[in-house]
Amino acid sequence: MKFPNDTDGNALHSLYKDGLDLKKQQSIDFFVAVPNKATGEKLSQVLKAEGFNCFLEQDDETEEWVCCCSNRMLLNYNELIKIQNKLNDLSKPLGGFSDGWGVFVD
Structure with a gap:
């Protein structure tokens, strides 16, 4: 299986090599960095609405x-x-930015 040569592609390749079944749905965690708690609370509401x-x-x-x-x-x-x-x-107007993703592997 081929993957793009960037951070996300490399992470997928590593998971594939470790035996994770990419044809099975996983719970993926996405991380959004925010400058402070108040901004994070506002952004959480925006993201929940989405x-x-x-x-x-x-x-x-x-x-x-x-x-x-x-x-x-x-x-x-x-x-x-x-x-x-x-x-x-969604996060940029509030001073946040997407800061990667992860998946829990058994």
Whole structure:
């Protein structure tokens, strides 16, 4: 299987090599960095209205805030990019930005 040569493609390739079934839906976590708690709370409401399940958390070490949004889907490169672009578009007016994604692997 071929993957684009960028951060997202490399992550997918690594998951594929580790044996993750890319034809099976996974719960994907998307991360949106926000400047502070108040902004994160506003953004969480915007993202929930767009159909994302999300919660706000602060990193214990860096004290940075992030909205964690989950979506159950296939790990498809084009869809991952599309969602990250949408998260960027929705968060940019509030000072946030899409900051990657992850999947829990058993």
